[in-house]
Amino acid sequence: MDIKSKSKRYIALALLAFVLVTTIIALVVADIYDDRRYLDKDYFLNQNSYQITEELAIFAKLLKDVHVDHAAYADKTPQQKVDGDLLDDLSMERDQKLNQLEENLSAQYNTRIEEARAAGNDSQAALLTTERENKRTNAVKQIQAEYDAKVKEIASAKDKKVEDLKFNLLLRDGTFKYAIQDKKNNKVYTNLDYEPTEAEIRQNALISVQLPQRKGERSWGLSRFFQENQWEGIIYIPRVAESYSPAFARSEASSEAVIDGYYHRIIDDATYYQSIRERLLKEIGLLMICLIGAVVLFRYLKQNQALEHPLVAKSQSLLRRIPLDVRLLSLLPAGVIYLVFTFETNFFWLPIGFDHFSTLALLTPLTAYFLLYVVEAWSIYKNPESLSQQWQNSLYMKVFSLLRDSFADRGMFFKLVILLGLTIGMCVSAGVGLLALMKSEPIFLFLAFLYSVFYVMFVLPYILRRTALLNRITRGVEQMSAGNFDVVIDAGKTKGKLANTAHALNNLKQSVKQSLDDQMKSERLKSELITNVSHDLKTPLTSIINYVDLLKREDLSTEDRSNYLNVLERKTDRLKVLIDDLFEAAKMASGSVELNIEQVNVAALLRQTLAECDDKIEQSSLTFRVNIEQNKIYAPLDGKKTWRVFENLISNALKYSLPNTRVHVDLIELPDKVQLTIKNVSAYEINFDADELFERFKRADESRNTEGSGLGLAIAKSIVELQGGNLSIDIDGDYFKVIVVFHKFKPA
Structure with missing residues (x-):
């Protein structure tokens, strides 16, 4: 017992391990699939080619700006630093101001000086000339100062721009390495301490550009x-960036410089891409290990018949409690949630923490849920009949059955819908009336009142009458189920399906009551049958046993022995008749009798039967009155079996008729039938139903002193009915009448 318990625990642990490994496989596959692009070695370069190309172009332009365009910038004068066109504009502006100054001074002083000279006032003219020259000198100085200030300001801005260019180049010094030979200016530009070999560049460079371009290389x-x-030369980006020394940075960098300063972003991105690729390669190894583990666990579970484990069986039983269609519909959202969670979860990172365990705690039950679906699918595959059984219990089939039953009686369904609509209308009417009362809207209030009166006077009484009838039906059914079949469900004047149901239940009650009476009668007749058979068989057997004992006596005379043997012969014949009649009755009841149907002259057959019974008739005190309308009356019958019917009926009349009375035998021909009637006065009081005489071993002589077997009428009735006819009994007091009807023969 302990070994079995341990085995079950091991299987349970193996099941848990299999589900957990499957969950990890799902996470690995999802992560690899989601980041599969990173497995390509050149994915970073291909994905960021435009960005890298743009950055290389910016860097090349920076090289040209710093080393070529502004190579001797520090030795230039402010005027030389300003662009020629801009300097020309400033000079033109200055010259215009000087010309305007001359025009203003000439207009202000030249006329006055000439007037003073013309007046012979040379001193006044000299004074005005001096004043004019002083103003010119001061204005020229001011204009020149403004010109110099603007040139200096522009040169200063240009200085800042050049500094920004140098600073941006400096910022990229750890990312871009270069060694350029300028053949036009016969100069070399580099930030390398030594010239690396091609092997070193190939090993250490993330990207390298060799110009002139080599065949197959990218420029x-x-x-x-x-x-x-x-x-000519080389520009390359190392795999590992060199740290950038802030000693070369300016204390205040412009926003443009900061934006243009790319630092080590390309190298950092490449390192990040490479780290993802290395992680994916490790995950592929983990996937292989998990797959091997899953296969090993699967084989172990299969060998130990894990599907029969109580954990699996109980889980499968719980799953089957959910309707099949609900399960199938829930599979889609559950699958979507599972896929979204596995693809969106960042599971493979260090260090391992609470998030990892919470992820497994959420996904592992879902994995077990899906694996349970696989087990269920396998069970259905092995037993296809279970699919149809589960489908019959599905929500769709239940709803379909409910709707089908609801629409089976459309009249009742529509009545319920109308009542529901009227009741909802009552609620709406109450709400409208309350709102109308608050808003003082008399029209709506009056309409709500009218609807309420209509509902209370017509709809509500209708509902109450049906409810009362339903309650009466319920109480009636409860009493019927308790065995009280005298209860009557009063439908009153109500019409409709409920009233029809009440009438049907009343009729059903009568049918059930009649069936119970018939069953009780059948049980009583069965009991009497057993008693009568026992009595009828026991009587001759007892006599036979007694006379056999007497015959064993040695002192018995020859005459007595002969008398005893005669008695034994009679009793033996009597027993044989009883047994033969019993077997024949059984054959008739089972319908295993073969009939030889032919054209039979019923009149001749009846005369023959009466002739064969003539001795018995003569010995009796009865008087037979025979009336046969025609000598030839034909019917499709079995002659031998029909003779047995006639013989049994005549024998019954001889046995059970009151002595010294008449027996009337009438055979008449009707348009499509042949009818035989035998009427006599019974010697015994008939205090039971006439149909009971057709029961086996039933006799009018309840003391059972007569020689009959009690099977004559039962056999006769069976033979008549097998030939398509009918045998009935009519009792009026002690007057006994047997009526036999055969279908008349119709010639083709």
């Missing part, structure tokens, strides 16, 4: 730029 859009500037 990243720099080929034309190098050709235009007559440059």
Whole structure:
């Protein structure tokens, strides 16, 4: 017992491990599939090619700006730093101001000086001339100062821009390595301490651009730029960035410089992409291990018949309690949730923490749920009949059955719908009336009142009458089920399905009551049958046994022995007749009698039967009155079996008729039938139902002193009915009448 318990525990642990491994496999597959693009070694370069090309172009332009365009910038004067066009504009503006100054001074002083000279006032003229020259000198100085200030301001802005260019180039110093030979200016530009070999560059470079371009190598859009500037050399991005020294940075960097300063972003992104690829490679290894573990666990579970484990069986039983269609519909949202969660969860990262366990705690039950579906599918595959059984219990079939039953009687269904609508209307009417009362709307209040009166006077009484009838039906059914069949369900004047149901239940009650009476009667007749058979068989057997004992006596005389043997012969014949009649009655009841139907002259057959019974008739005190309308009356019958019917009926009349009375035998021909009637006065009081005489071993002589077997009428009735006829008994007091009807023969 302990071994079995341990085995069950091991199987349960194996099941849990299998579900857990399957969950991890799902997480691994989802993560690998989601990040599968990172497995490509060149994915970073392909994915960021435009960005890298743009950054290389910016860097090449920075090289040109700093090392070529502004190579001797520090030695230039402010005027030389200003662009020629801008400097020309400033000079033109200055010259215009000087010309305007001359015009203003001439207009202000020249006329006055000439007038003073014309007046011979040379001193006044000299004084005005001096004043004019002083103003010119001061104005020229001011204009020149403004010009110099603007040139200095523009040169200062240009200085800042050049500094920004140098700073941006400096910021990229740890990301981009270069060694460029400028053939036009015969100069070399580099930030390398030594010239690396091609092997070192191939090993340490993330991206390298060798110009002139080598065959099969990528120029990243720099080929034309190098050709235009007559440059040759190499630019590459190392796999590991060098730290950038802030000692070369300015204390105040412009926003443009900060934006343009790319730092080590390309290298950091490449490192990130590479880390993802390395993680995926590790996950692939983990996937292989998990798959091997899953296969091992599956084989172990299969060998130990894990599907029969109580944990699986109980889980499967709980699953089957959910309707099949609900299960199938729930499978889709559950699958979507599972996929979304597995694809959106970041599971493979370190260190392991609470999030990892919470993820497994959520996904493992879902995995077990889906695996249970697989087990159920396998069970259905092995036993297809269970699918139809589960489908019959599905929600769809239940709703379909409910709707089908609801629409089976459309009249009742529509009545219920109308009543429901009227009741909802009453609620709406109450709400409208209350709102109308609050808003002082007399029209709506009056309409709500009218509807309420209509509902109370017509709808509510209708509902109450039906409810009362339903309650009476319920009470009546309860009393009927308790065995009280005298209860009557009063439907009153109500009409409709409920009233019809009440009448049907009343009729059913009568049928059930009649059936119970018939059953009790049948049980009573069965009991009498057993008693009568026992009595009728026991009587001759007892006599036979007694006379056999007498015959064993040695002192018995020859005459007595002969008398005893005669008695034994009679009793034996009597017993044989009883047994033969019993077997024949059984054969008739089972319908295993073969009939030889032919054209039979019923009149001749009846005369023959009466002739064979003539001795018995003569010995009796009865007087037979025979009336046969025609000599030839034909019917499709079995002659031998029909003779047995006639013989049994005549024998019954001889046995049970009151002595010294008449027996009337009439055979008449009707348009499509032949009718035989035998009427006599019974010697015994008939205090039971006439139909009971057709029961086996039933006799009018309840003391059972007559020689009859009690099977004559039963056999006769069976033979008549097997031939398509009818045998009935009519009793009026002690007057006994047997009526036999055969279908008349119709010639073709």
